[in-house]
Amino acid sequence: xxxxxxxxxxxxxxxxxxxxxxxxxxxxxxxxxxxxxxxxxxxxxxxxxxxxxxxxxxxxxxxxxxxxxxxxxxxxxxxxxxxxxxxxxxxxxxxxxxxxxxxxxxxxxxxxxxxx
Amino acid sequence: xxxxxxxxxxxxxxxxxxxxxxxxxxxxxxxxxxxxxxxxxxxxxxxxxxxxxxxxxxxxxxxxxxxxxxxxxxxxxxxxxxxxxxxxxxxxxxxxxxxxxxxxxxxxxxxxxx
Numbered sequence: 001x002x003x004x005x006x007x008x009x010x011x012x013x014x015x016x017x018x019x020x021x022x023x024x025x026x027x028x029x030x031x032x033x034x035x036x037x038x039x040x041x042x043x044x045x046x047x048x049x050x051x052x053x054x055x056x057x058x059x060x061x062x063x064x065x066x067x068x069x070x071x072x073x074x075x076x077x078x079x080x081x082x083x084x085x086x087x088x089x090x091x092x093x094x095x096x097x098x099x100x101x102x103x104x105x106x107x108x109x110x111x112x113x114x115x116x
Numbered sequence: 117x118x119x120x121x122x123x124x125x126x127x128x129x130x131x132x133x134x135x136x137x138x139x140x141x142x143x144x145x146x147x148x149x150x151x152x153x154x155x156x157x158x159x160x161x162x163x164x165x166x167x168x169x170x171x172x173x174x175x176x177x178x179x180x181x182x183x184x185x186x187x188x189x190x191x192x193x194x195x196x197x198x199x200x201x202x203x204x205x206x207x208x209x210x211x212x213x214x215x216x217x218x219x220x221x222x223x224x225x226x227x228x229x230x
Contacts, residue, residue, distance in 0.1 A: 034219060043207055044221040051216065089159070093217060103149060103172055104209070104219055108158040 002027045004092055006107035013080055013114055021075040021110045023090035028071050031095040031102070035064050035075050038087045038109070047088075048075070052095060080114045087111050118142075120222035122208050128228045129198055137193040137225045141210030148191050149209045149219070150183060159207065165191060166213075198229045 003026045013019055023033070032051050036044040048057045048064040050073065056065040063076040073090060087109040094102035121140040129135050141148050150162040161175040165185045176182070180198075185191040195202055205226050211219040 032217060036221070041226075043223040044209075046218060046220060049216055049218045091219070093219075103161055103164045103175075105161070106151075106159040 002092060002094065002105045004090060004105050004107040006088075006090060006110050008110060009108065010111040011113070013112075015080060015082060015114055015116050017080050017114075018076070018078050019080055019112070021077070021088050021090075021112070023073040023075070023107055025071045025073075025092050025105075027092075027094070028068050029095045030068065031093045033064075033066055033073050034091050034093070034104070035062075035073075036089045036091065038089060040086075044089065077112075080112075082114050082116055084114050085112055120208055120210050120220050122206075122222035122225050124225060125223065126226045126228075128230060131200060131229055132197055134194065134196045135198055135227065137195075137206050137227070139191045139193070139208030139210075139222060141189065141191070141208070142220055144188070144212060145210035145220075146188055146213035147211045147217070147219075148185060149211075150191070150193050151207045151209070152204045153207060153224075154204045162193070162206075195227075198227075200229050203227055203229045 005024050007022045034049045035047045050057050050066040061078040066073045089109045091104040091106045096102045123138045148165040151159045163183045164172040168185045180196045183193045205224040207224045209219045209221040211217050
């Protein structure tokens with residue numbers, strides 16, 4: 001059974017800091033890994049998706065890396081801003097014989113607060 | 117539509133009543149997922165559809181919960197004889213079968229059982 005763990009559970013930083021959120025998973029047979037953001041009372045917004053064959057993806061100030069063999073991913077946020085305050089979730093999709101079938105397994109999330 | 121659409125956005129119901137929650141996935145997305153999120157908690161998997169078949173129903177918490185999907189389009193999640201512990205936000209997501217298989221979520225239905 002796939003288990004996904006996110007560390008830390010909560011993080012509070014001053015504006016402008018660079019920060020790293022961690023995600024680990026127990027079964028390395030994944031199709032892809034996806035990072036989401038969730039604002040209070042809202043749905044999930046997809047931030048970055050990394051295929052199992054990729055090592056990293058970048059979008060603006062966000063960079064996500066994947067080390068599939070060790071079951072780890074990190075989300076790096078550069079020059080954090082108060083608007084980055086949200087819950088960040090990672091999710092993995094299993095590799096079902098090379099297809100994208102299968103449910104997403106989520107971590108519990110990291111609650112990020114960036115204060116001015 | 118452009119994104120995953122869920123309705124209603126909010127639902128208040130009396131304990132013991134049945135409710136239906138609707139999800140319209142992104143056009144062409146084969147996979148559809150239902151998750152539940154209780155206040156202050158993580159996402160809890162309920163059921164997953166590939167087309168109109170449900171290979172994984174393992175997350176449905178009891179036989180009061182059921183879900184259907186018509187072809188590769190709309191899905192409904194039905195909760196019978198609602199209980200207070202069913203109060204949560206119910207989230208739906210869809211993804212394509214091939215390629216990146218990126219999942220996109222709707223805004224959720226907030227269900228309150230009083």
